[in-house]
Amino acid sequence: MSAQTSEAIVAITAEAATPGFAAGLLRRLRSDPLGLLGLSLVLLVVFCALTAPWIEPYNPFKIRVLERFSPPSLVHVFGTDNLGRDVFSRVIAGSQIALGVGVSSIAIALVLGLILGLCAGYGPRWLDNFLLLIFDSLYSFPTVMLGLTVVTLFGPSLETLMSVVITIQTPGYARLIRTATLATKHSEYILAIRSLGSSPWRVLLIHILPNIIGPILIIASMDIPSVITLEAGLTYLGMGIPPPAASWGRILQDGFDSIRDAPWIVIAGGIPLILTTLGFTFLGEALRDLLDPKLRRVV
Amino acid sequence: MAAAVQPVLETTANVLEVRDLSVQFRTPKGPVMALRKVSVAVPRGSIVGLVGESGSGKSTLALAVMRLMPANATITEGSLRFAGRELLTLPALEMQRLRGDRLSMVFQDPMTSLNPVRSVGMQMVDIQYRDRQMSQADKRRRAADMLRRVGIPDSEHQLDRHPHQFSGGMRQRIAIAMGILEKPELLIADEPTTALDVTLEAQIVQLLRDLRRELNGSILFISHNLGIIAELCDYVVVLYAGEVVEQGPIEDIFHSPRHPYTRALLECDPARIEEVCRELPTISGDVPNLLRIPSGCVFAPRCPQAVDVCRQERPADHEAGAGHIARCHLLRGGANG
Numbered sequence: 321m322s323a324q325t326s327e328a329i330v331a332i333t334a335e336a337a338t339p340g341f342a343a344g345l346l347r348r349l350r351s352d353p354l355g356l357l358g359l360s361l362v363l364l365v366v367f368c369a370l371t372a373p374w375i376e377p378y379n380p381f382k383i384r385v386l387e388r389f390s391p392p393s394l395v396h397v398f399g400t401d402n403l404g405r406d407v408f409s410r411v412i413a414g415s416q417i418a419l420g421v422g423v424s425s426i427a428i429a430l431v432l433g434l435i436l437g438l439c440a441g442y443g444p445r446w447l448d449n450f451l452l453l454i455f456d457s458l459y460s461f462p463t464v465m466l467g468l469t470v471v472t473l474f475g476p477s478l479e480t481l482m483s484v485v486i487t488i489q490t491p492g493y494a495r496l497i498r499t500a501t502l503a504t505k506h507s508e509y510i511l512a513i514r515s516l517g518s519s520p521w522r523v524l525l526i527h528i529l530p531n532i533i534g535p536i537l538i539i540a541s542m543d544i545p546s547v548i549t550l551e552a553g554l555t556y557l558g559m560g561i562p563p564p565a566a567s568w569g570r571i572l573q574d575g576f577d578s579i580r581d582a583p584w585i586v587i588a589g590g591i592p593l594i595l596t597t598l599g600f601t602f603l604g605e606a607l608r609d610l611l612d613p614k615l616r617r618v619v
Numbered sequence: 620m621a622a623a624v625q626p627v628l629e630t631t632a633n634v635l636e637v638r639d640l641s642v643q644f645r646t647p648k649g650p651v652m653a654l655r656k657v658s659v660a661v662p663r664g665s666i667v668g669l670v671g672e673s674g675s676g677k678s679t680l681a682l683a684v685m686r687l688m689p690a691n692a693t694i695t696e697g698s699l700r701f702a703g704r705e706l707l708t709l710p711a712l713e714m715q716r717l718r719g720d721r722l723s724m725v726f727q728d729p730m731t732s733l734n735p736v737r738s739v740g741m742q743m744v745d746i747q748y749r750d751r752q753m754s755q756a757d758k759r760r761r762a763a764d765m766l767r768r769v770g771i772p773d774s775e776h777q778l779d780r781h782p783h784q785f786s787g788g789m790r791q792r793i794a795i796a797m798g799i800l801e802k803p804e805l806l807i808a809d810e811p812t813t814a815l816d817v818t819l820e821a822q823i824v825q826l827l828r829d830l831r832r833e834l835n836g837s838i839l840f841i842s843h844n845l846g847i848i849a850e851l852c853d854y855v856v857v858l859y860a861g862e863v864v865e866q867g868p869i870e871d872i873f874h875s876p877r878h879p880y881t882r883a884l885l886e887c888d889p890a891r892i893e894e895v896c897r898e899l900p901t902i903s904g905d906v907p908n909l910l911r912i913p914s915g916c917v918f919a920p921r922c923p924q925a926v927d928v929c930r931q932e933r934p935a936d937h938e939a940g941a942g943h944i945a946r947c948h949l950l951r952g953g954a955n956g
C-alpha cells in the first residue's frame with residue numbers, strides 16, 4: 321500500500337515538475353495581464369520580505385521624537401509616525417510578518433485541510449463522521465474569541481498567532497475539500513478509472529486532487545489578506561504581535577490614532593495590504609485557469 | 620416445477636461465468652432486488668450481447684462483475700467466475716489487479732467517462748502503472764500505438780491533448796483504447812454507442828469486431844439496440860426486470876424467439892417494421908416495480924399470452940435448442956419436456 325502511495329506521489333510531483341507545467345504556467349501568465357500583475361505584486365512582497373534588512377532606508381524601530389509626524393518627503397517617503405519612526409521602513413519590515421502570518425499559516429492550513437478533507441471524503445463513512453465532528457467543533461468557535469483565548473493563555477507572539485490561524489482555517493479547507501471529493505468520487509470518470517485498475521491512492525492523488533484543487537487555491541489565496549487583516553485586528557486589541565514589531569496591522573493601528581493629523585500613516589499601512597490582497601487574488605485566478613484545462617486558451 | 624436447465628456450457632472455455640447472481644439495493648423505500656438469480660456465460664473469444672430495457676439490470680450486472688457496485692448494493696447470492704477464479708471471494712487488492720489488466724470496461728457516455736483535467740497521454744500512461752520496468756517513453760509509445768489502432772490519426776500529438784478537445788466519437792475511441800491497452804481477456808462495453816450518432820455507432824461496432832479478432836478477447840456488449848446486437852454478437856442474453864428471460868445463440872434468438880418478451884422486443888425494433896404506420900409498436904404496460912415483484916412470471920402483467928399459471932408460479936428455464944434457454948411456462952411440455 322505504501323509503495324503505491326509513494327508511487328502516486330512521485331507521479332503527481334513528476335507532472336508538476338515537468339518543463340511542460342512550468343512552461344505552461346509562464347505561457348499562460350504571459351497572455352494574462354492580471355495574472356502577471358498578481359505574480360509581480362506577490363513577488364514584490366516576497367522580495368521585500370526577503371531583503372528587508374538591506375532595502376530599508378532607516379531602522380524601522382528607531383525612535384526620533386523630533387521628527388514625529390513628518391509628512392511624506394524625499395527624506396521620509398511615507399513620512400514618520402507618532403514616535404518619529406520611518407513609515408516606509410516599517411512597511412517593508414511589515415511584509416515579513418505579513419508573509420509569515422499570511423502565507424505560511426495559510427499554506428500549512430491548506431496542506432492539513434487537504435489531507436484531512438481527502439481522507440474524510442474518500443475514506444470510510446466512520447472516518448468521515450468522526451472528522452466532520454472535529455471540523456464542526458473547531459468551526460463553531462468565534463474566530464476572535466478563540467484568538468483572544470489562545471493569546472491570553474500562551475502570550476502574544478508570531479507563533480501563537482500562526483497556530484490560531486491554522487486552527488481556524490484548517491477545518492474550513494478540510495470541509496471544502498471533503499465536499500468536492502464526495503462530488504467528484506461519484507463521477508463516471510472516477511468509476512471508469514477504477515474499472516481500469518487504479519488503486520485508491522492513485523485515484524485520489526492523480527485524478528481527484530487535480531480536479532478539486534483549483535477553486536481551493538483561489539479561496540486560500542484570497543484568505544491570505546484576510547489573515548493579515550485578522551493579525552491587524554488582534555494587534556488592535558493588544559493581542560497580536562507585540563510592539564514594537566512593524567506589522568501592517570500595527571502601522572494601521574498606530575496611524576488610526578492620528579488619522580486627522582497624519583493620514584499618510586494609515587494610507588501607507590493600507591496600500592500594501594490592498595496590493596497584497598489583489599496580488600494573491602489575481603495569482604490565484606491565474607493558477608485556477610492553468611489547472612483547469614477547459615479555461616486554458618487554445619494556443 | 621420442471622427441473623431447471625443449467626444455462627450454457629460450464630467449462631473453462633468460458634472466460635466469464637455468472638451463476639445465480641442476485642443483487643440487492645438498499646433504498647429508503649426498502650430493499651430492491653435488482654438482479655435475481657441471473658446466470659450468464661461468456662465463452663472465450665465470443666461477443667455476448669446483453670439486451671434489455673432501462674432499469675432491467677444491465678449495468679448492475681456489469682458493475683457487479685467489475686465489483687464496482689455503489690455502496691448500497693450487495694450481492695446476496697451467486698457466483699462470479701472469471702477465467703476459472705471466483706471473483707466474489709477475491710481480496711480487494713487482487714480484484715484491483717485484475718481490473719484494467721485482464722478485465723476492463725468501457726462506459727456509456729464518453730463525455731463524462733474521461734478525466735477532464737488530465738491529458739489523454741497522462742491517463743493512458745497512468746493505466747500502465749503495473750509495468751515498473753517499462754520506461755515512460757515506451758509507455759507513451761504504447762499508448763500512441765493503441766490510439767492509432769482505434770483509429771485516431773496523428774496519435775503522438777493527440778497524447779498531449781485533453782478530453783474536451785476531442786469529439787464524442789473520438790473520446791469513445793480513446794476510452795476503448797484505454798480499456799484494451801493491457802489486452803484484457805474480457806471487455807465489458809456498457810452501451811458504448813448509445814451516446815453517439817448512427818455513423819459513429821457503426822464505426823465503433825466495426826472497431827469492436829476487429830479488436831475481438833485481433834486481440835482474441837471476449838466482449839460482454841450491453842445495449843438496448845437489437846440491431847447492433849444482431850450485427851455484432853454471437854450470443855444474446857435478454858434481461859427483463861432483473862431476470863434473464865431468454866438466452867441463446869444469435870440466430871436462434873432472432874429467428875425463433877421463444878419468450879413472449881423477446882418476441883415483443885423484436886416487434887418493437889423499428890428496423891424490422893415492414894408496413895408504414897403512424898405509430899411505432901410498443902409493449903403495453905410498464906416494467907414491474909422492483910419493490911413489489913409479481914409472484915408469478917415477471918413478464919406476466921404485460922404478456923399477451925399469459926395464462927393463470929403465469930400469474931401464480933415462477934416459470935422455470937426450458938431448453939429450446941442447443942444453448943437456447945427461455946424462462947416461460949408456455950414452453951412447458953414443449954421442446955424439452
